[in-house]
Amino acid sequence: MDIKGSLMHVLDQIEREKGIKKEEILKMIEQALVSAYRKHAGDAVNVEAHVEQSGEITASVIKVVVEKVNDALLEVSLEEARKINAEAAIGGQIRYMIDTEEFGRIAAQTAKQVLTQKIRETEREFIFEEFKPKEGTLVNGTVQRFVNRNIIVDLGRAEGVLPVREQVKRERWSVGERIRVLILKVEKGPRGPEVLLSRCHDDFVKRLFEQEVPEIYEKTVQVVAVVREPGQRSKVVVKSSNPKVDPIGACVGVKGSRVRPIINELQGERIDLVADSSDPATFISSSLAPAKPLSVTIIDAALKKAEALVADDALSLAIGKNGQNIRLACKITGWQIDIKTESQRKQESQASLSAAKELFTELEGVGPRTADVLIKGGMDSLHKIARAKIEDLTVFSGIGEKVAEKLIESYKAQLEKLAQPVVATPQSSAPAAIVPEATAPVAFVPETIAPAAPVETNPVAVADETPPEPAPIAEPAPQAPKEPKPKKKSASKALAKEEKEK
Secondary structure (H helix, E strand, O other): EEHHHHHHHHHHHHHHHHHOHHHHHHHHHHHHHHHHHHHHHHHOEEEEEEEEOOOOEEEEEEEEOOOOOOOOOOOEEEHHHHHHHHOOOOOOEEEEEEHHHHHHHHHHHHHHHHHHHHHHHHHHHHHHHHHHHOOOEEEEEEEEEEOOOOOEEEOOEEEEEOOHHOOOOOOOOOOOEEEEEEEEEEEOOOOEEEEEEEOOOOHHHHHHHHEEEEHOOOHHHHHEEEEEEEEEEEEEEEEEOOOOOOOHHHOOHHOOHHHHHHHHHOOOOEEEEEOOOOOOOHHOOOOOOOOOOEEEEEEEEEOOOOEEOOOHHHHHHOOOOHHHHHHHHHHHOOOOOEEEEEHHHHHHHHHHHHHHHHHHHHOOOOOHHHHHHHHOOOOOHHHHHHOHHHHHHOOOOOOOHHHHHHHHHHHHHHHHHHHHHHOOOHHHHEEEEEEHHHHHHHOOOHHHHHHHHHHHHHHHHHHOOOOOOOHHHHHHOHHHHHHHHHHHHHHHHEEEEHHHHH
């Protein structure tokens, strides 16, 4: 049976459009012929089919030559085999050619089903291979429909899902609207490749800058990090490999021509550009933009703690709405940043100076004037004065060598006194030994309760001990009211006598 030229033309068209090679389609047809004949003759039959490039199809049943036939479907006797091939021998194979027209219709249906399934699988594989390398890149699509608040986006050859967690809350989309999304992940699913999309990921802003800023695409300017609260604010750290190129100016463009399209794509989300720096204080100061700190002090480099000083009217700007600005700054720098105003710093410094002055005036030989001189000269703690030399103190006005020597000795003595409670920890625990004595009054409580037992258990003794008390019990007024009772009886008798007389 010959395949018509139109069928070969169809196979060529499938190869061009679907990407399935003609050889694979011919193999599928061969498998369809084999399965179709087995349905016609039996599953145990050994059948082979070949489809040539010319279009000719041949099919044959293969049987093994044996002396005694046990299974006629798989074996043939030597005599029967030599009728077909005179050189046949035991153990050899004999091929019986099959007329494919007998089962051509069944073969055609089977081939159609197999071919359709193969085309689907191949398309899914091609789509997966096409979109898998695009993970982390931006693509344009069209909003197709909404499923359980998830947005299905048409990407051309495939569909992507924009789940609720990857959507910006303030954004609203309608069916048929163009949308730009980030391909977050591509995985194989039971119904084909599943493309997960996002508009909340930090890389979404990074890819937008790469598209709008040529210096970033050319690697002259690099986006180091991006942190954002989707729909509200983003902070982008940039640095330049060329000292002649300003990274922030390159990203902003002339009159904001480069950053404005990005803000429009993010639907009004604010963007703060931060210049990268190896100096932690400079980097922290830049990360607090749009606020401009007056100074940044590194409190603990190991624990990454810093303090930023801002003007009184810039405190709200540095913190941001609901702490948004300082939260993003801490996240992008990796430091714990505390913000203080000038007035707060002055109050703290005044409190510390007054405390130091009070401590100094308590020492022997130090008056208020001497304390002021020492504090203004930077000697605002006992440790500094105790470690100082006589030459360091004689620099101040009003302090000679003797006074300086006396000050150092008194300050060392004061430090030793302050250190004693820390060293003599057993003495501090002495009150704990007195605690049992403090609890001694509690031991007397049972003695006060002890008389209660004999009172309840020996009522006779109580009666003996309290003879004078019945007197007040006998005095109550009930005895006085009893006197009128005989009067009532006498009155009734008098009335009865009067009635008898009448």
